[in-house]
Amino acid sequence: RAKDTGGGSHYRFEPNLHAFAEERRKLEVSLRNALGRDEFILHYQPVVDARTESIVSFEALVRWNSSEHGFVSPGKFIPLAEDTRLIVPIGKWVLRQACFEARKWPEHVKVNVNVSPEQLLEPNFHQEVIDALSASGLRPERLEIEVTESIFLRDASIARNALEQAMALGCSVALDDFGTGYSSLGYLRKLRFSTIKVDRTFVEGASQGSNESFAIINAVVAMAKSLDMTTTAEGVETSEEAELIRNLGCDKIQGYYFGRPMPADDAKRLFDDNWTRMKRA
Numbered sequence: 444r445a446k447d448t449g450g451g452s453h454y455r456f457e458p459n460l461h462a463f464a465e466e467r468r469k470l471e472v473s474l475r476n477a478l479g480r481d482e483f484i485l486h487y488q489p490v491v492d493a494r495t496e497s498i499v500s501f502e503a504l505v506r507w508n509s510s511e512h513g514f515v516s517p518g519k520f521i522p523l524a525e526d527t528r529l530i531v532p533i534g535k536w537v538l539r540q541a542c543f544e545a546r547k548w549p550e551h552v553k554v555n556v557n558v559s560p561e562q563l564l565e566p567n568f569h570q571e572v573i574d575a576l577s578a579s580g581l582r583p584e585r586l587e588i589e590v591t592e593s594i595f596l597r598d599a600s601i602a603r604n605a606l607e608q609a610m611a612l613g614c615s616v617a618l619d620d621f622g623t624g625y626s627s628l629g630y631l632r633k634l635r636f637s638t639i640k641v642d643r644t645f646v647e648g649a650s651q652g653s654n655e656s657f658a659i660i661n662a663v664v665a666m667a668k669s670l671d672m673t674t675t676a677e678g679v680e681t682s683e684e685a686e687l688i689r690n691l692g693c694d695k696i697q698g699y700y701f702g703r704p705m706p707a708d709d710a711k712r713l714f715d716d717n718w719t720r721m722k723r724a
């Protein structure tokens with residue numbers, strides 16, 4: 444009640460901070476139990492070839508349905524999992540699950556798996572990739588690991604080595620959310636990324652007429668081409684945006700227009716079906 448707060452800001456601030464910490468602690472306790480309780484599932488979002496619009500990959504996106512908190516968005520629990528290092532066991536589960544589910548798709552379709560810096564700093568990461576691939580029978584060429592620029596912030600050489608080991612197996616690496624982090628073009632020399640994912644903010648900007656966003660996408664596409672990397676535009680929501688992105692020369696498109704993240708069964712069913720029917724008009 445606004446009337447009660449007239450007496451000075453410190454009065455309200457402390458209890459709120461306490462409530463926030465308490466809420467976070469509860470969430471952490473639940474997160475610790477979530478794997479054992481089988482509360483995670485993966486959803487898959489199609490990535491399509493910009494010209495043919497056929498599916499080239501699915502990005503695995505983790506979902507948490509908590510018995511105590513209901514559905515918790517990854518935007519909320521992934522940072523918590525990273526802070527508490529719970530992302531290490533959770534990420535291991537995601538990797539295995541994604542490989543097993545991708546194994547049921549057509550041979551030419553890849554799976555993209557998000558990997559946090561904490562996972563790459565684990566000495567075990569390389570072995571976990573090998574185990575997930577061999578247990579599932581997925582060819583390494585079908586696994587693309589997505590990392591953000593944050594992997595270059597600390598212990599960069601350890602993270603880079605881990606990714607190079609995965610690349611030596613035949614996996615590829617995509618640079619996610621490009622342009623939103625501590626972008627330094629120097630990073631692009633340090634690792635042979637196969638794909639640069641242009642963040643949704645630029646797609647949104649360009650479609651709203653921002654010349655700056657337009658110019659940035661143009662430049663990233665040109666740079667990627669000369670570095671022998673491909674580009675994926677993230678967050679394409681309308682046919683107009685898809686057309687714009689196609690004209691800018693992006694190789695691949697991901698976004699609600701071509702499909703929202705969906706349960707594994709629905710993803711698999713797309714291949715039996717003529718998938719273009721799901722496109723929103």
Ligand code: C2E
Nearest residue numbers: 504505517518521537557558559678679680697698699704
């Ligand atoms: P991300 O890797 O950049 O994933 C793309 C996010 O954009 C997803 O949000 C997806 O649902 C959303 N998105 C896709 N198309 C559109 C669109 O057209 N419009 C809009 N407005 N949004 C779109 P989601 O699933 O909430 O995931 C958020 C972030 O959580 C991911 O961003 C990723 O950084 C992280 N994350 C998700 N799953 C995992 C995981 O298994 N491991 C790790 N380490 N991080 C994960």
Ligand code: MG
Nearest residue numbers: 502557589619
């Ligand atoms: Mg991603």
Ligand code: MG
Nearest residue numbers: 619620640677
């Ligand atoms: Mg992304």
Ligand code: MG
Nearest residue numbers: 620642643677
């Ligand atoms: Mg993004």
